[in-house]
Amino acid sequence: MSFSIERYKEESKKVDITGIAWDDVPSHPLSKGDLFCLHYMMDIENHVPLYLSHLLVTRACMDPILTAFLACWNYEELWHGENIGRLLNLYGIEFDAQDRIANVRANLGLQNSVSILSTMAGSWLLKDFSAVYLSIGAINELSTLTGYGALIRKSGHPVLKDLLGRIIKDERRHYAFYYNSAKEWLSGNERAQKLDRWMLDRLWVPVGQGVKRQEEVDALAMYLFDDEQGEEELLELDAKIGKLPGLADIKLMSRALYAARERVRRNPDWAWRLIENEEWAIKPPKKSPVGEFTGRRSEATRS
Numbered sequence: 001m002s003f004s005i006e007r008y009k010e011e012s013k014k015v016d017i018t019g020i021a022w023d024d025v026p027s028h029p030l031s032k033g034d035l036f037c038l039h040y041m042m043d044i045e046n047h048v049p050l051y052l053s054h055l056l057v058t059r060a061c062m063d064p065i066l067t068a069f070l071a072c073w074n075y076e077e078l079w080h081g082e083n084i085g086r087l088l089n090l091y092g093i094e095f096d097a098q099d100r101i102a103n104v105r106a107n108l109g110l111q112n113s114v115s116i117l118s119t120m121a122g123s124w125l126l127k128d129f130s131a132v133y134l135s136i137g138a139i140n141e142l143s144t145l146t147g148y149g150a151l152i153r154k155s156g157h158p159v160l161k162d163l164l165g166r167i168i169k170d171e172r173r174h175y176a177f178y179y180n181s182a183k184e185w186l187s188g189n190e191r192a193q194k195l196d197r198w199m200l201d202r203l204w205v206p207v208g209q210g211v212k213r214q215e216e217v218d219a220l221a222m223y224l225f226d227d228e229q230g231e232e233e234l235l236e237l238d239a240k241i242g243k244l245p246g247l248a249d250i251k252l253m254s255r256a257l258y259a260a261r262e263r264v265r266r267n268p269d270w271a272w273r274l275i276e277n278e279e280w281a282i283k284p285p286k287k288s289p290v291g292e293f294t295g296r297r298s299e300a301t302r303s
Contacts, residue, residue: 003176005065012072014079015166025090025159032275033223034155035093038084039280040220041147044208045081046101048074054116058123060130069177076174080167087163095281103282104211111210128192131185132199137178139200139241140207143253145171146237147207150224179244186245193246200247206256218260219271225257 030038052074060066085097105112123129148164148171155161186193209217225234234253242250264270273279 003173003180005068005177008173008177009068009072012076014076015083015170017083017163017166020162020166021159022086022090025087026092028157028159030091030155030157030160032278034151034157034160035088035091035278036275036280037147037151037154037220037223038088038160040208040212040216041144041151042081042084042088043100043104043282044211045077045084046097047104047208047211048077048081050105050112054119055133057116057120058129058133059127060123060133063130066130066181073174073177076170080170083163083167087160100282103284106285107282108211109285115210126195128185128189128195131182131189131192131196134178134182134185135196135200135241135244135247136204138175138182138244139204139237139252141171141175141178142237142240143207145175146233146253147220147224150230150233153229154224182244189245196244197246197250200250200252204252206253214263215271215274217256218263219274221257221260222264222271223275226261231257 052070055061055070056067082097085095085100089095123133126132145168148168152161152164182196186196206217206221208220212220224230231254234257237253238251241252242248260271264272
């Protein structure tokens with residue numbers, strides 16, 4: 001697996017949706033679990049610009065290769081969220097995409113600001129911060145494309161399969177960049193390896209956690225991976241990440257699945273109730289109207 005930043009910059013573009021049979025979307029059923037996962041995935045894809053804002057205040061932003069990648073990555077991820085939202089709308093689920101994105105962000109409250117400040121401070125205090133960030137990027141991109149593959153398998157929806165198959169191609173390129181960059185940083189750097197392993201073992205969380213509550217993260221994990229094939233896919237994911245210098249035998253995604261299973265064992269309604277009750281709407285925050293964050297005013301406010 002190799003990666004050329006120059007080739008990536010030349011070829012980067014929004015996901016090609018030419019020929020997708022959008023009109024056929026409502027002709028094939030999606031389960032409650034499929035719909036829960038699609039809303040989760042859409043929200044996290046649409047949250048990428050805020051993840052980017054965290055990275056651009058860190059030591060990592062001094063690397064011109066990394067910032068070139070991030071510029072392209074951010075644009076490509078935007079269209080992933082846009083097209084998942086389009087599919088949901090065509091299926092008959094009505095929501096205003098911009099309002100939903102704004103509400104997801106507003107619901108973070110001070111959490112986002114605290115996260116930016118702590119990330120910035122940590123990156124400038126830790127010389128090998130980039131090794132940790134790049135490793136997390138590799139894990140998250142690989143888990144994202146693995147999750148999309150699992151949803152294709154679970155749903156059996158032909159249009160969704162076509163769309164996610166195209167998105168997966170982008171995610172594979174993103175994974176290749178992160179993995180190769182992490183490998184380069186970690187190779188022969190024992191200090192970076194120790195820091196990376198320590199941080200991942202203690203601070204890493206699955207994609208979306210923080211934006212999504214623990215129960216929502218568990219619902220996604222249980223629906224997509226709580227079977228023999230799903231568990232095997234996560235073990236394979238861990239094994240791939242374990243090939244990075246200093247990360248031999250690391251268990252992250254499989255550990256997250258086992259922890260979710262334990263929470264469900266203690267409370268059988270845990271996670272599954274979110275899927276069964278179709279709890280994928282995003283409520284606006286009670287004390288912080290979206291307009292205070294975005295400068296936009298609703299029709300009701302104008303009148």
